[in-house]
Amino acid sequence: MTNTVKPRNEPYIVELRPSEYWWCSCGLSQRQPFCDGTHEAEHTGMKPLKVEVSKRQEVSFCGCRKSKGAPYCDGTHKTL
Numbered sequence: 001m002t003n004t005v006k007p008r009n010e011p012y013i014v015e016l017r018p019s020e021y022w023w024c025s026c027g028l029s030q031r032q033p034f035c036d037g038t039h040e041a042e043h044t045g046m047k048p049l050k051v052e053v054s055k056r057q058e059v060s061f062c063g064c065r066k067s068k069g070a071p072y073c074d075g076t077h078k079t080l
């Protein structure tokens, strides 16, 4: 499987602390919008995208998996 799954048709707005995070690119994680390793269990051939945050901030992660600016929402979900 190489196609993504759309968990939902809107972004995930999350408050992040300085750290690194892994955004789920396959859409199968049960911990959306973060990777839980399901991409490996399901042999999707996909990898999560690493996000490094240096200061506390609010982030809008793509939930539809169609953003051209992934892992961030670029508004594409409004056209689906």
Ligand code: FES
Residues within 6 Å of the ligand: 009, 010, 011, 012, 061, 062, 063, 064, 065, 066, 067, 072, 073, 074, 075, 076, 077, 078
């Ligand atoms: S949720 Fe995917 S572009 Fe906004």
